[in-house]
Structures are given as C-alpha cells and as structure tokens.
Amino acid sequence: MTKIKNPIIPGMAPDPSILRVDDKYYIATSTFHWAPAIELYESTDLQNWHVIEHAFNNDEISLQGTATPAGIWAPHLSYDQKNKRYWIAYSHMLNMNGREFNANSFAIWSDSIHGPWSEPIYLTSIGFDPSLFHDEDGKTYVSILEWESRPNYQAPGRIVIAEFDFEAHKLASPWHTVTTGFTTRGASEAPNVYKRHGYYYLMIAAGGTGYAHGVEIGRSRNIFGPYEPHPSGEPIVTASPAHLFSKGDPDAGQFQMYNPTSPIQKAGHGSLVETPGGEWYLAHLMSRPLPHTTLNPLGRETGLQKMHWTADDWLEMADGSNLAKETVDAPKDAIIETPVSHDITESFAGHTYQTNFMSPYRFQHEQWVNTTERPGHLRIYGGESLFSQMNPSMLATRATSFDYSIETEVEFQPDHYSETAGLGLYYDSNNWLYLRLYWSASANSLAVGLSQAKLGEKITYLYQKLPVQVGKVQLKVRYNFGIATVLAKTPAADEWTTIVADIDVQYLSDEGVNGVKGEIGGFTGLFNFLAVTDAHQHDSFADFTYYKVLNDLDESALD
Incomplete structure (x- = not known):
C-alpha cells in the first residue's frame, strides 16, 4: 500500500481548506501579514502539492502595519x-x-481557480474563520465564530450560521447559535458544514491552536441545529488524545497537552474531501517541534488523515482511533507523482521569478523589485529597516526543513551607513537574523556583518565582520535545528569565511516570539529572505545573481 507522509505541505501552510473539482485537488492556506495573500495549492495525488496562484496579488487588500499574527x-x-x-x-x-x-x-468568487477573482463581498464583522456551504436547493450559508469579548462569558465564543443572499449582498436570516453543549475542549473555531445522507455535519476546530488542538464534529437534520456531538465525546482527530475539559480557558498554548510519543503535534482545524473513488481524507494543520522542545520554527504545516464513515453515519479516522498519524494510506486509485522537492534554485533568468516568493506587509511591484532592469539578476531597491511593518524591501520563501542552507550572491555599492543588502532568517518585524553587505566606517571599507532582532531588541555583532574590497560577495546562512552559522565568500576567495558560528535562533518560532508565559506568541512560521534597506534616500539598489535553498542536509541530526 502506497503511503502519504505528513506534512503534505511543509512550512507555514496553516488552516488548510481542501477541495476537489473533477480530478484535481486544491488547498487554500492562511498568509497573515505576507503578500501575495491566500496561497492556493494544487495536487492530483494528495501527496505532492504545488503553489499555483494567490488570490490577492496587486494591492487588493492592505497589509501595511499588520501586527503578528x-x-x-x-x-x-x-x-x-x-x-x-x-x-x-x-x-x-x-x-x-x-x-x-x-x-x-469577506467572500470572493471566480470561474477559475486561477482567477481573476471578484471584488470582495462583505459578509460580517461578528468574528473570524468564515466558511460557505452551498446547499442542494441553491441557498448559501455562512458559518463563523462569533467572537466573545465580554468578561465571564464562554471564551472565545460560539459558532453561528446564517443564510446569505449573494445577489443582494446581505444576510437572508438571523444568526443561529449552533455549538451550545457541542465541545468539551472549548475554543470553537473554523466551522465547516457538509451534507450526507440527509444530515448536516458541522466540523469545527477546538482546543485552541496549540497543543490541545483537535477536530470535532456534530450533526443535525436542520442546518440551524441543534447539532448532536460525536458519540465519543472527544475530537475525531488530534495529536493529543488525552481528555481535556477547557471551556472558558482562553489559553491557546495548552503546553500540558504536548504528546511526547507523537512525531506531529497540534493536529486540528480540519477540512474534508472525497476522492473520485469514494475514499475520504481530512486535511488539517499540524506542527513539528524542534527535538526535545515545544518550539515550532516551521509554524503550522498541512497534514492529511484518512477517514471513513461508520455504519451509523459518523465520521472517524480509518483506523478507528483519533490520533493523527505521520503516514496514511494513499487512495487506492492514486498515481503518485514524482515527489516534490522543496529545494529552491532561482537564477532570475526570466522576466518573472518563482511564485513561492512572498513579502511581508506589502505587495511586490516592479518599482522596487524586478528582473528586467538588469536581466539575469533580481534587482531590489532599498526599503525601510527590517523592523518596519510598512515598506520593507524583502523577498522570502517559507522554511520547510529543520536542516538547510540558504545562499545568494549580491552586488551592492552603498554610500550611506544605513544602506544594506543581504539575506537571512525572518519570523516578523521584531524577530530576525540578517547577514548583510554594508559600508563600515570603522573598517573604512565595505564589510559583511551580522545584525539580529529578538523580541524587538536589536543586536549588532560589532566585532565579527569581514572587510571586503569590492561590492560583490556570496552570502550563506546554515540553519541546523535552531542553530545558525553565517558565512561569506569574496570573488577572490577559494573558501567560505565564517562570520559568526552557532547562533541560537530557536526563538524564531511560534512559541519563541512576542508571547507571554503559557501562550503562543505567533503562528506564522520561519521564512528565509533576501532584503535591501535604505534609510538614507530610498534610491540605492542591490542585484542578486541567484537564490538557493538546500534542505535536509543532515538527516542523521533527527536521531
């Protein structure tokens, strides 16, 4: 039996919503403060997924000033x-x-998964995580978490459903509460409605998006309920099957629910799909902590579990348990493609570059990033500092492995100390590591140096720098299970020079940034990036010859 290995989409790919149309599967994932926004993946076999589009590419929304997450x-x-x-x-x-x-x-629509997408249609401001259900009679319903901000009320709120008239762009019914008495783990979110054999099934995320995360389900003959809970009284999928009663607990961390026997954690936020052969699978978010820690630098990834329907029309995992598995059986009729490589080699030889490049807080425009002004190179014009949540000039890709290197060659001629160009690791504007080429007054020359941000505080490695004579240098960051080493190589050199070795960057993780004790500080994940800064005149630019990411350099480190 062919196996599918989780995660099916490694790196930041949370809140997956899966769909099959004809013989193709699609997944949409959250993108938070990153642009282009709403990443869309395609697959023919459920194992190998390719980024094909983004729903928002050209300032259709504003992400400037967005706080993580x-x-x-x-x-x-x-x-x-x-x-x-x-x-x-x-x-x-x-x-x-x-x-x-x-x-x-909001909701948007298109005749094609490739767009163009309609103007956003406003739905509500009652909460978050909306979903649409298109019923057989032509009616459409919105389900969503109604966020509760009042003290001493059920936190974080309740799932509500209403009919929506998309011709009139307004609600066609009142909101109906549908999760009273529904969940033991609380923190009801991410509702999805399905219909089968005359039942409406309401699937929700429960337990918070931390270590107690799970997928719960109920059913009703009426879309507005009442919904009876699953007879097990427990999530149907979770990485932590121990019983938890947490209603009213706003903590999303739930670190006490970490399961040391499971290779994956935080399995929850599910979405259901049926194969052409009648088999059922559930896509869900998941995480993989650094070994012997509860820190997740790769953020929340996308996993997949095989499901089936019982004789009495309840959904459960194919093996009858509720523990998310690292590997699952592939569909019987699936033809598995050549495995997708998550290595990246981009030479910037064409007029466009790969679709998996994203930028924080602002959309990519030719005025500040292009491959046309100097063919064969990526030109980036200097933006604000990496602390900026408005206009940093950065191109980045998701980290997908615990063990990898990123590398580039950059040409740059700064004329002010605030002008820099380089590459590094990035979680958000308060947390990053940046290896850059700049003008050093103390060395009276160009130099390669390192700066870092940790919880909003800047760290500059004043005495670890490499003076260089020409404005052209190769840069590399080696990341190994939360430890980084940064290196540089000049055109005249035969070998790489280590600038700083063994930097602890484990904090560049969902649990390591911005949070208070017991809570998760973020849920967006680690990125690798190219950047240019210019707090002088915003007129400098750097040319990058290539960008390379090589993953899984030392698999033995997992042992």
Whole structure:
C-alpha cells in the first residue's frame, strides 16, 4: 500500500481548506501579514502539492502595519456546482489588542481557480474563520465564530450560521447559535458544514491552536441545529488524545497537552474531501517541534488523515482511533507523482521569478523589485529597516526543513551607513537574523556583518565582520535545528569565511516570539529572505545573481 507522509505541505501552510473539482485537488492556506495573500495549492495525488496562484496579488487588500499574527486568516475554499464558481471566504484580522479581535470577513468568487477573482463581498464583522456551504436547493450559508469579548462569558465564543443572499449582498436570516453543549475542549473555531445522507455535519476546530488542538464534529437534520456531538465525546482527530475539559480557558498554548510519543503535534482545524473513488481524507494543520522542545520554527504545516464513515453515519479516522498519524494510506486509485522537492534554485533568468516568493506587509511591484532592469539578476531597491511593518524591501520563501542552507550572491555599492543588502532568517518585524553587505566606517571599507532582532531588541555583532574590497560577495546562512552559522565568500576567495558560528535562533518560532508565559506568541512560521534597506534616500539598489535553498542536509541530526 502506497503511503502519504505528513506534512503534505511543509512550512507555514496553516488552516488548510481542501477541495476537489473533477480530478484535481486544491488547498487554500492562511498568509497573515505576507503578500501575495491566500496561497492556493494544487495536487492530483494528495501527496505532492504545488503553489499555483494567490488570490490577492496587486494591492487588493492592505497589509501595511499588520501586527503578528494578524492579517489574512483561514481562507475557506468551496465550489458552487450550480453556478460553476469557486469561492473563497476569509477574514482580515485588523487588531487583536485587548482580546477584541477586530476582523472583517469577506467572500470572493471566480470561474477559475486561477482567477481573476471578484471584488470582495462583505459578509460580517461578528468574528473570524468564515466558511460557505452551498446547499442542494441553491441557498448559501455562512458559518463563523462569533467572537466573545465580554468578561465571564464562554471564551472565545460560539459558532453561528446564517443564510446569505449573494445577489443582494446581505444576510437572508438571523444568526443561529449552533455549538451550545457541542465541545468539551472549548475554543470553537473554523466551522465547516457538509451534507450526507440527509444530515448536516458541522466540523469545527477546538482546543485552541496549540497543543490541545483537535477536530470535532456534530450533526443535525436542520442546518440551524441543534447539532448532536460525536458519540465519543472527544475530537475525531488530534495529536493529543488525552481528555481535556477547557471551556472558558482562553489559553491557546495548552503546553500540558504536548504528546511526547507523537512525531506531529497540534493536529486540528480540519477540512474534508472525497476522492473520485469514494475514499475520504481530512486535511488539517499540524506542527513539528524542534527535538526535545515545544518550539515550532516551521509554524503550522498541512497534514492529511484518512477517514471513513461508520455504519451509523459518523465520521472517524480509518483506523478507528483519533490520533493523527505521520503516514496514511494513499487512495487506492492514486498515481503518485514524482515527489516534490522543496529545494529552491532561482537564477532570475526570466522576466518573472518563482511564485513561492512572498513579502511581508506589502505587495511586490516592479518599482522596487524586478528582473528586467538588469536581466539575469533580481534587482531590489532599498526599503525601510527590517523592523518596519510598512515598506520593507524583502523577498522570502517559507522554511520547510529543520536542516538547510540558504545562499545568494549580491552586488551592492552603498554610500550611506544605513544602506544594506543581504539575506537571512525572518519570523516578523521584531524577530530576525540578517547577514548583510554594508559600508563600515570603522573598517573604512565595505564589510559583511551580522545584525539580529529578538523580541524587538536589536543586536549588532560589532566585532565579527569581514572587510571586503569590492561590492560583490556570496552570502550563506546554515540553519541546523535552531542553530545558525553565517558565512561569506569574496570573488577572490577559494573558501567560505565564517562570520559568526552557532547562533541560537530557536526563538524564531511560534512559541519563541512576542508571547507571554503559557501562550503562543505567533503562528506564522520561519521564512528565509533576501532584503535591501535604505534609510538614507530610498534610491540605492542591490542585484542578486541567484537564490538557493538546500534542505535536509543532515538527516542523521533527527536521531
């Protein structure tokens, strides 16, 4: 039996919403403060996934000023068979201060998964994680978490459902509460509605997006409920099957639920799909902590579990348990493609570059990043410092392995100390590691040096630098299970020079940034990046010859 290995999408690919149309599968994932926004993946075998599009590419939304981890949350992908339209419902989280969680939710549609997508249709501001259900009678329903901000009420809120009239762009019914008495783990989020054998099934994420995360399900003959819970009284998929009663507990961390026997953690936020052969699978988010820690630098990834329906029409995992597995049986009729490589080699030889490059807080435009002004190179014009949440000039790709290297060659002629160009590791504007070429007044020459941000504080490695005579240098960062070493190589050199070795960067993880004790500080994941800064005149630029990421350099380190 052919096996599918989790994660099916490594690195930051959380809140997966899976869909099959004809013989192709699609997944949409959250992108938070990153642009282009709403990443869309395609597969023919459920194992190998390729980024094919983003729903928002050209300033359709504004992400400038977005605090981690706000931005675009939990896109839900659906297909209206009657009108042959693809739909995406999503939330734009604007502010999370004071646990108010101000978010506006919208829906967009397209005749093709490749777009173009419609103008956003406003749904509600009642909460977040909206989804659409297209019923057989042509009616469409929105389900969403109604966020609770009042003290002494059920936290974080309740799942509600209403009919929506997309012709009139307004609600066609009141909101109906559908999760009273539904969940033991609390923190109900991410509702999805399905219909089978006359039952409406309501699937939710429960337990918070930390170590207690799980997928729960209930059913009803009426879409507005009441929904009876699964007879097990437990999640149908989780990485931590121990019983937990946590209603009213706002903590998303739940570190006491870490399961030391499981290779994957945080399995939850599920989405269901049926294969052409009638087999059922559930896509879900998951995490893989650094060994012997509860730190997850790769963020929340996408996993897959095989499911089946019992004789009495309840959904459960194919093996009858509720423990998420690292490997699952592939569909019987699947033809598994050549495995996708998550290594990246980009030579910038064409007019465009790979679709997996993203930028924090702002969209990519030719005015600041292009491959046309100097063919065969990526030209980036200097933006604000890496602390900026407005206009940093950065191109980045998701980290997908615990053991890898990133490398580039850059040409740069700075004329001010604030002008830099280089590469590094990036979680958000307060947490990064940056190996850069700059003008050093103390060395009276160009130099390669290192700076770092940790919880908003800047660290400069003043005495570890490499003076260089020409503005052309190769740069490399070696990342190995949370430890980084940075190196440089000049055109005249035969070997790499280590600038700083063995830097502890484990904090560049969901649990290591910005959070208070017992909570998760973020849930976006680690990126690798190229960047140029210019706090002088914003007129400098650097040319990058290539960008290379090589993964899994030392598999034995997992032992």
